[in-house]
Amino acid sequence: MAKLKIAILISGRGTNMQALIDYCSTENAAAEIALVLSNVRDAVGLDRAAEADVPSVTIDHKQYASREHFEDAVTKTLEDHDIQLVCLAGFMRLLTGTFVDHWRDRLINIHPSLLPAFKGLDTHERALAEGVRFTGCTVHYVRAKMDTGPIIVQAAVPILPDDDSESLAMRVLVAEHRCYPYALSLIAARKTRIIGEKVLIDGAQAPGPAFLNPTDDT
């Protein structure tokens, strides 16, 4: 089967992009990275892409008169590269319904919370303020409303008594770097189907019944 041609859209440091690059460089990966696209000219992720010999392009949103014009340029570039799946990885621009509908079921995102909890920014600060015992991350297909869409993979990450937003962000980021390549591998292997806005995964294995935090182990 031909490899799935993907693009990764970034705005910043690109550690999730790196996790996807690393996955695609493994022998049995069913996806290949055709393009990294940044809307920020000096994004650190662009250096990582260059280091990995992945082609990259910057489309600076500030150079466009409107969100629509910017997105048209992005879509044209993606289509010129025959992109089959677009992966948002710390891409910090809101996308219009037109763009999202154009790429429907071909556009995925990673978000640093267990959606639908803590949509938007400052997820870790808000999780700490609420006193929840678990947070995590979510890889999902993108729909027009911010941080919504059929969920592919989630990781639950415990919150520890001494956590601040930085320590928690680091722990969640480690989980992100597992979740995103895993979700991509499932899509590339054609194991995901969206039915009634839920994702069915062929051969999915369930984890154990429950994790407690604090644990009841003595």
Ligand code: GAR
């Ligand atoms: C990641 O934590 C990602 O989940 C988050 O931005 C960070 C990007 O880091 N994305 C969002 O908050 C999108 N709503 P990275 O550039 O090192 O991958």
